[in-house]
Amino acid sequence: MSESNESEAAHTKRRNAIAGALTALMVGISGFALAAQLSRDEDKEFSAAREPDLVQILDSLDARRERIRAEIEDLQERQRALDSDTQGSEAALEEAEKRAGDLAILAGTVGAKGPGLSIVIESDTKHPTPELLVDTVAELRGAGAEAMQISDNNGASARIVTSTYFAAVGEGLDVDGITLSGPYTLTVIGDPPTMQAALSIPGGIVDTVRRGGSKISIDAHDEVNVSATRPPTHPSHAQPTD
Amino acid sequence: MLIGALALAAGVVLGLVWDVAVPEAMEPYLPIAVVAALDALFGGVRAKLDKIFDDKVFVVSFIFNVLVAALIVFLGDKLGVGSQLSTGVVVVLGVRIFGNVAAIRRHLFKA
Amino acid sequence: MNGYRDALAELLDRQLDHGYRQTEPRKHSWALRAFSAVTAVVIGLLIAVAYQNTQAAEPHQARTxxxxxxxxxxxxxxxxxxxxxxxxxxxxxxxxxxxxxxxxxxxxxxxxxxxxxxALVGVAKVRGPGVVVTVGDGPVHNDAASLVQDRDVQTIVNALWFSGAEAISIDGQRLTPVSTIRTAGDAILVDFRPVTSPYEIKAIGDPATLPRTFRKHEVADRFFEYTHKYGMKFSINQKERLTLMGTTMSAPRYATGT
Structure with missing residues (x-):
């Protein structure tokens, strides 16, 4: 690809300067492109995920979208009800009380009943670790559990809420400051088949417990009672804000 | 030249408007056919600018390019080297397209 | 040998079909010129069809x-x-x-x-003093053990609740009684929202006790050890003021109050 050479001599200084600047610019662009290509994908989010993982993430995002859409519709409906409320604050009061009732079930300040599972974890030798219970609770929440409590045979019980922790204490468990000793019974309200399936997946909770030398039994019921409540604590540091 | 450009544009519009379903058996040949067609196209444009354009050469070169390219892919598929041969065809035609485009550029920009 | 070199040289030097060089430009019949035009139409058609075909294959490619x-x-x-x-x-x-x-x-x-x-369940936005715990993957190619898993995050969260946290969020996602934390590849799904390393866990609680208790917790020790062993990232920072967003919370579907 021979370029014309004869005009080179005729170039003025000015033209040389422009050509030089253009060349510099193009070399710069090339360098940038090279660097961009080399660093491409290096720190891209999710790039280490495998395709099945990505499909799972997408499914999860679909679930999230549906959840938020449902809430938006719910809020719009409640807003409309509030706007069209001509009989003073009567309906608003009713609505606030209903919402408080719903949230109280989730917050654990009232007892709850509904379909669910009772799960007994028993061990002769080794005691279930706090981690196992953290795992179990996480798995149950993932399967849509709405209310949970843990109790032992001595009548001690604790409601499991957002801020519930599990810690080892001696031979037993410390759950939110309440000391329990085995065997432990978890009572959970939610969709029984979904929760049962979540616990029984290969390598899941049931496998882990059995491998650890403990026994676990799961029973589905049409109605279980989660009677343990927690007092409505007043958060002293987390202040509501706008 | 003008007729050619108009005909080309007509073809593009026709292809976009008319929803052609490519038979599955033809699908592997489509990319190669496109590259062969581009080669014939740029060769034609360059020849026109060189003032040596010839309708017969244009038509024949197009038909043969496409057919030979398709044949090579077909043979390659049968011999288990389909993708390598396709790459080969694309490289060879790619170099030709590049060279022709460079010649066109020299004609148009004198650079 | 010579022949091959010639072929290569020809390829690089003379891109034009031999036909154009060998023929003198001739005046052809109208039929042939029309043929030429038809060829141009076919070329355009081919290009457009290939374009459309590629577009139609998009759902297939979307799986990549x-x-x-x-x-x-x-x-x-x-x-x-x-x-x-x-x-x-x-x-x-x-x-x-x-x-x-x-x-x-x-x-x-x-x-x-x-x-x-x-405020209790995490619907309301809250503000207060607390700590920010950051935990991140080690070099991925090193070891699968250097990846932060859902269980790691759950363990840290459990230790934070133990240390007296009143409200917690992970990468901006507020934890509620029905929150889920799960692993999906190198990402973690917090309430179905995918987040990637490093994970930022914010906890509001008593500034006098929360940071101290958590630092002394066995879990904090363990993760500091992981930073040496697996190259994981782990840090605890005390903050005077943190704001945690509220989140959605729909009514329970199975549970009713007693």
Whole structure:
């Protein structure tokens, strides 16, 4: 690809300067492109995920979208009800009380009943670790559990809420400051088949417990009672804000 | 030249408007056919600018390019080297397209 | 040998079909020129069809990884926008509710109860002092053990609750009684929202005890050890003021109050 050479001599200084600047610019662009290509994908989010993982993430995002859409519709409906409320604050009061009732079930300040599972974890030798219970609770929440409590045979019980922790204490468990000793019974309200399936997946909770030398039994019921409540604590540091 | 450009544009519009379903058996040949067609196209444009354009050469070169390219892919598929041969065809035609485009550029920009 | 070199040289030097060089430009019949035009039409058609064919193959290609990653990003942005919309609606509804109920004493009481519960379950936005715990993957190619898993995050969260945390969020996602934390590849799904390393866990609690108790917790020790062993990232920073966003919370479907 021979370029014309004869005009080179005729170039003025000015033209040389422009050509030089253009060349510099193009070399710069090339360098940038090279660097961009080399660093491409290096720190891209999710790039280490495998395709099945990505499909799972997408499914999860679909679930999230549906959840938020449902809430938006719910809020719009409640807003409309509030706007069209001509009989003073009567309906608003009713609505606030209903919402408080719903949230109280989730917050654990009232007892709850509904379909669910009772799960007994028993061990002769080794005691279930706090981690196992953290795992179990996480798995149950993932399967849509709405209310949970843990109790032992001595009548001690604790409601499991957002801020519930599990810690080892001696031979037993410390759950939110309440000391329990085995065997432990978890009572959970939610969709029984979904929760049962979540616990029984290969390598899941049931496998882990059995491998650890403990026994676990799961029973589905049409109605279980989660009677343990927690007092409505007043958060002293987390202040509501706008 | 003008007729050619108009005909080309007509073809593009026709292809976009008319929803052609490519038979599955033809699908592997489509990319190669496109590259062969581009080669014939740029060769034609360059020849026109060189003032040596010839309708017969244009038509024949197009038909043969496409057919030979398709044949090579077909043979390659049968011999288990389909993708390598396709790459080969694309490289060879790619170099030709590049060279022709460079010649066109020299004609148009004198650079 | 010579022949091959010639072929290569020819390829690089003379891109034009020999036909053009060998023939003198001739005047052809109208039929042939029409043929030429038809060829041009066919070339255009071919290009357009190939273009359309590629576009039609898009759903198939969407299954490839890059496209999936792009969709994950798009969907996350989309759901984040929806969540923002829900936040705005919730704010205006809360405001309207406030106005509707402030008039009567029974209304005020109901409102106070509701607000307290909302703060408790994580629907309400809260602000306060606390700690920010950051935990991140080690070099990925090193070892699968250097990846932060859902269980790691759960263990840290458990230790934070133990240390007296009152409200916790992970990468901006507030934890509630029904929150889920799960692993999906190198990402973690917090309430179905995918987040990637490093994970930022914010906890509000007593500034006098929360940071101290957590630092002394066995879990903190363990993760500091992981930083040496697996190259994981782990840090605890005390903050004077943290703001945790509220989140969506729909009514329970299975449980009823007793």
């Amino acid at each position: 990884k890059d496209a999936l990653i792009d969709r994950v990003h798009q969907q996350r942005i989309h759901t984040d926008e929806l969540a923002e919309q829900a936040d705005t609606l919730r704010d205006s509804y809360t405001q309207a509710q406030q106005e509707a109920l402030a008039g009567s004493s029974s209304g005020q009481r109901a409102l106070a109860d509701l607000r307290e519960l909302e």
